[in-house]
Amino acid sequence: MLTAQDDLIGHQLPTTFDHVGNSDPAWMERLWYTGHPKAGDVIFDIGLGYHPNRNVMDAFAGVTIGLRQINFRASRRLRPNPLETAVGPLKIEVLEGLKRHRLSLAPNESGLSFDIEFLGTLNAHEEEPHFRRRNGRVTEHMARGQQLGAYRGWIEVDGQRRAIEPQGWLGQRDHSWGIRAEMRTDEAHPPVTFYPPFFYAWTTVQFANKGLHVFFKERAPGEFIYLSGEEVLPLGEKPRAGSRMAGVSHEIQWSNDPHGQTVASATFDVKLDDGSQRLLSIRTLPARYFLKGGLYGGLNGWFHGDDKGKLHVEHDRWHLEDPATRKLARTLCDHVIEVRMGDEVGYGIMEYGVGKGYAKYEQVQQHPPI
Incomplete structure (x- = not known):
């Protein structure tokens, strides 16, 4: 179907923008953002x-404050508005590519709302290609770019509004597209994804x-099965030769x-790549967002891309000291970190997990890794 974007230059297929060059139902495009104060x-x-290829657009938003995690989720039929990046009260707008994005959630029953602007401050990083074939079938073939920046605006929880200033609120975002490997960890709705040993x-x-x-x-x-990284400079500065990551070793304290x-x-x-090294001393900070709240791996039988009807909206609240909630939330999370590199101090996030059979960190392998 024709959309306003079809008036713009940039077609790469002899069809309209709401079609992709592959009929695999696993083909998807995802926008993702996270932000936090330095504290x-x-x-x-x-x-x-x-x-x-599933005629679905879905979205989520959530916040963790102390031991509370609030999750908002929504899904809609993609057509007849296939390129409108909004699902119910949640909307994402690219105001200026690689520079300014607006994220907004209108008041709703979850008690969470916000109007936030992402400000790109560093050059974007293009990840190494993701490609995987299993039993003759391509199960992953996607590209992803990441960018670091700051935020401004406000976020409100249960009527309490908090200002977000770019001097104190940092964050990161990514944009991925292509065939994405399915991740199913909702044990109440098998089959679940099998994972060999990994970290x-x-x-x-x-x-x-x-x-x-x-x-x-x-x-x-x-023994790497994937490796991608880069040291990036402020937005607009010419990238330095040899700044991509060539290797990494690690020691984790749990x-x-x-x-x-x-x-x-x-x-x-x-x-x-230029032979230089960066020694990072990482300390986790209190806040982390468990991504099950955004359907990563599935939750209560609902997975990314599922058709929930013309419009479906739901929310929940988790207390992160509750054992049953933690069992549901598993491990996959965005965990805020403070990082020291020589005399420099920085802030960001870390996602992590170690699977059974990996020849290190056996003390945590009784817990699910993702």
Whole structure:
């Protein structure tokens, strides 16, 4: 179907913009944002998924304050408005590519609302391609870009409004598109995804005049199945040659958490293409957002891309000291971190998980990794 975007230059297929060049139902496009103050006592997560071969657009927003996590989720039929990035009261607008995005959630029954602007302050990082074939079928073939920046605006929870100022609120966002590997960890609705032994960490950090992206997956210590990262400079500055990541080693210290995998601190020794090294001393801060609240891995039988009808909206509230809630939330989270690199101090987030059989960190492998 024709949309306003079809009046713009940029077509790459002999069809309209609401179609992609692949009929795989796993083809999707996702916008994702998270932000936090430097104190690390609050974190918000926001995401939107475009599923053109399933005729679905879904979205979520959530905030963790102290031991409370509030989750808002929504889904709609994609057509007849396939390129409108809004689902119910949640809307994402790209005001200026790689510079300014507006994120808004109108008042709703969840008690969470906001009007926030992401401000890109550092050059974007283009990840290495993601490609995986299993039993002859392509199960993952996607691209993803990430960017570090700051936020301004406000966020309101249960009538209490908090101002967001770019001097104190940092964050990161990404944009991915293509065939994305299915992740199913909702044990109440099998089949669940099988994972061989692994350890992974996805980490972003921004310092006063640079940022660092570190993403890796291992089957065993030093045995990488994916590696992507880069040291990035302020927006508009020419990228430095040799600044992409060539390798990383790690030591993780785990919290004594009876309910799940929780990193207390970590050391990453990052090697760049030019031969230089970046030694990162990482300390986790209190706030983290468990991504089950945004349907990562599925929740109560609802997975990303599911058709929930013309419009479906729901919300819930989690108390993160409740054992049953932690069992539901599992491990996958955006955890705020403070990072020291020499004399520099930076802030960002870390996602992590270690699976059974990985030859390190056995003390937490009794808990689910994702």
